[in-house]
Amino acid sequence: MTQVFRNFIAGEFVSPAKAAPNLNPSNTTEVVGEYAQGTVEDLNAAVAAAKEAFPAWSRSNPQLRYDVLMKASNEVMARKEELGALLSREEGKTLPEGIGEVARAGQILSFFAGEALRLNGELVNSVRPGVGIEITREAVGVIGMITPWNFPIAIPCWKIAPALAYGNTIVIKPADLVPGSTWALVDILNRAGLPRGVLNLVMGRGSVVGQAMLEHPDVHAISFTGSVSTGRRIAAACVAATPMKKVQLEMGGKNPLVVLDDADLAVAVECAANGAFFSTGQRCTASSRLIVTDGIHDKFVDALTERLKGLVVDDAMKSGTHIGPVVDQSQLDQDEKYIAIGRDEGAKLHWGGERLNRDNPGFFLQPALFTGVANTMRIAREEIFGPVAAVIRAKGYDEALAIANDTDFGLSAGICTTSLKYASHFKRNAEAGMVMVNLPTAGVDYHVPFGGRKGSSYGPREQGAYAREFYTTVKTSYTLA
Numbered sequence: 001m002t003q004v005f006r007n008f009i010a011g012e013f014v015s016p017a018k019a020a021p022n023l024n025p026s027n028t029t030e031v032v033g034e035y036a037q038g039t040v041e042d043l044n045a046a047v048a049a050a051k052e053a054f055p056a057w058s059r060s061n062p063q064l065r066y067d068v069l070m071k072a073s074n075e076v077m078a079r080k081e082e083l084g085a086l087l088s089r090e091e092g093k094t095l096p097e098g099i100g101e102v103a104r105a106g107q108i109l110s111f112f113a114g115e116a117l118r119l120n121g122e123l124v125n126s127v128r129p130g131v132g133i134e135i136t137r138e139a140v141g142v143i144g145m146i147t148p149w150n151f152p153i154a155i156p157c158w159k160i161a162p163a164l165a166y167g168n169t170i171v172i173k174p175a176d177l178v179p180g181s182t183w184a185l186v187d188i189l190n191r192a193g194l195p196r197g198v199l200n201l202v203m204g205r206g207s208v209v210g211q212a213m214l215e216h217p218d219v220h221a222i223s224f225t226g227s228v229s230t231g232r233r234i235a236a237a238c239v240a241a242t243p244m245k246k247v248q249l250e251m252g253g254k255n256p257l258v259v260l261d262d263a264d265l266a267v268a269v270e271c272a273a274n275g276a277f278f279s280t281g282q283r284c285t286a287s288s289r290l291i292v293t294d295g296i297h298d299k300f301v302d303a304l305t306e307r308l309k310g311l312v313v314d315d316a317m318k319s320g321t322h323i324g325p326v327v328d329q330s331q332l333d334q335d336e337k338y339i340a341i342g343r344d345e346g347a348k349l350h351w352g353g354e355r356l357n358r359d360n361p362g363f364f365l366q367p368a369l370f371t372g373v374a375n376t377m378r379i380a381r382e383e384i385f386g387p388v389a390a391v392i393r394a395k396g397y398d399e400a401l402a403i404a405n406d407t408d409f410g411l412s413a414g415i416c417t418t419s420l421k422y423a424s425h426f427k428r429n430a431e432a433g434m435v436m437v438n439l440p441t442a443g444v445d446y447h448v449p450f451g452g453r454k455g456s457s458y459g460p461r462e463q464g465a466y467a468r469e470f471y472t473t474v475k476t477s478y479t480l481a
């Protein structure tokens with residue numbers, strides 16, 4: 001019998017009224033596990049537990065928070081192969097990518113273990129004689145977290161770890177498509193010594209559990225990663241709530257990779273192949289627009305096409321697979337819809353884009369490379385979130401930069417060049433939260449801020465010490481001695 005994975009509320013695993021199968025996108029006949037489908041009552045119980053746990057946890061000794069996070073980090077690292085396999089089975093990224101993501105989660109936990117000890121304040125002279133001012137940071141309260149399917153352990157981890165380090169309590173709702181990795185993370189953190197009610201997990205649908213979280217008056221802040229449309233709805237709900245909720249949104253991207261005539265061709269091809277197609281292109285940092293200057297355009301397209309021909313698309317767990325399946329039927333439909341739109345708009349489907357049959361039934365799609373794309377076309381403006389990239393030709397650097405910035409998004413932007421002048425100019429003038437020089441637009445470090453501008457992000461940055469802006473609130477105290 002398939003195991004039923006239960007919600008974790010007030011320090012207990014709670015038997016659900018309903019559960020749903022978590023399917024493997026590499027083989028849809030394989031059920032990874034049955035996972036609870038939470039209800040509004042479950043969410044209410046989880047928020048009540050988090051509220052009750054908050055006073056003690058927010059005043060707890062930082063050594064305790066350090067110990068819990070470090071112990072959890074050690075277990076995540078020790079089990080990275082097993083957890084990486086679970087992640088690859090539920091989400092479809094390749095096993096090395098899955099293991100790499102789990103290792104990143106372990107590193108995030110140990111980074112924030114240290115942050116629990118480093119949280120500090122400031123002493124400031126008052127303009128009034130005899131008065132001293134302290135500026136301190138305190139935990140915000142109960143944090144609601146709503147996470148997407150494309151990074152099933154890293155994204156929950158980079159929300160949970162800072163929230164705990166700075167003394168908040170949590171209710172998390174992972175994406176219904178991939179609850180398994182978050183369940184494993186919550187189980188590990190619980191056994192690492194978290195007091196009852198500090199971390200609560202309610203799996204299930206966004207329209208039910210997520211919506212109830214937005215409406216609950218005892219949830220003080222919401223951290224969300226996912227689509228722009230859901231993000232907008234969440235921001236509106238947080239502002240409309242009484243009291244208003246603090247909100248942080250990480251949403252889509254339409255990230256440019258500029259390739260200049262003077263680029264090292266091999267570096268540029270590797271950046272494009274990795275940034276656009278690895279992890280099946282299902283990254284908000286994916287390079288979906290390849291903006292290539294005239295002098296290198298044809299050589300680059302030929303070399304990238306050769307590279308794509310060598311990429312194996314197959315079961316995520318098979319050794320030798322470079323690109324796993326698309327996450328589910330609905331995302332596959334979206335990818336195919338945009339491939340059709342690109343053709344209808346007059347772009348040339350230069351290579352790929354075909355559905356592939358493999359040994360098992362799964363959502364396999366050949367990477368698709370469009371050429372002759374204008375930046376006004378829908379495939380250059382809307383986030384597809386699949387292995388589909390658009391090559392846009394530019395006359396030179398100035399035009400390439402203008403095209404790169406001509407987008408509603410602003411998450412990551414990359415340039416491949418051997419010129420210090422252009423690299424420096426691009427770092428200063430790219431309208432994005434993250435800039436990469438001779439590196440893929442996707443794939444970031446775990447100890448520095450992550451986030452974007454324009455339609456990509458809203459609210460304070462995630463990750464690194466900058467995460468404290470969201471997970472703490474500032475207090476200014478005046479004392480007359």
Ligand SMILES: NC(=O)C1=CN([C@@H]2O[C@H](COP(=O)(O)OP(=O)(O)OC[C@H]3O[C@@H](n4cnc5c(N)ncnc54)[C@H](OP(=O)(O)O)[C@@H]3O)[C@@H](O)[C@H]2O)C=CC1
Binds near residue numbers: 173205
């Ligand atoms: N920037 C990023 O990292 C990501 C971007 N996307 C983009 O979004 C598209 C659609 O993916 P999808 O998974 O549907 O993204 P969504 O934005 O719908 O889902 C993200 C999370 O929000 C939850 N959610 C959905 N509706 C609500 C609601 N009304 N109230 C509260 N929470 C809600 C989801 O729950 P549930 O589990 O029920 O879906 C999930 O946990 C992709 O094709 C891609 O373009 C998707 C994932 C990540």
Ligand SMILES: O=C(O)CCC(=O)C(=O)O
Binds near residue numbers: 444
């Ligand atoms: O590129 C990365 O490393 C992170 C990408 C990401 O967080 C996302 O796609 O949601």
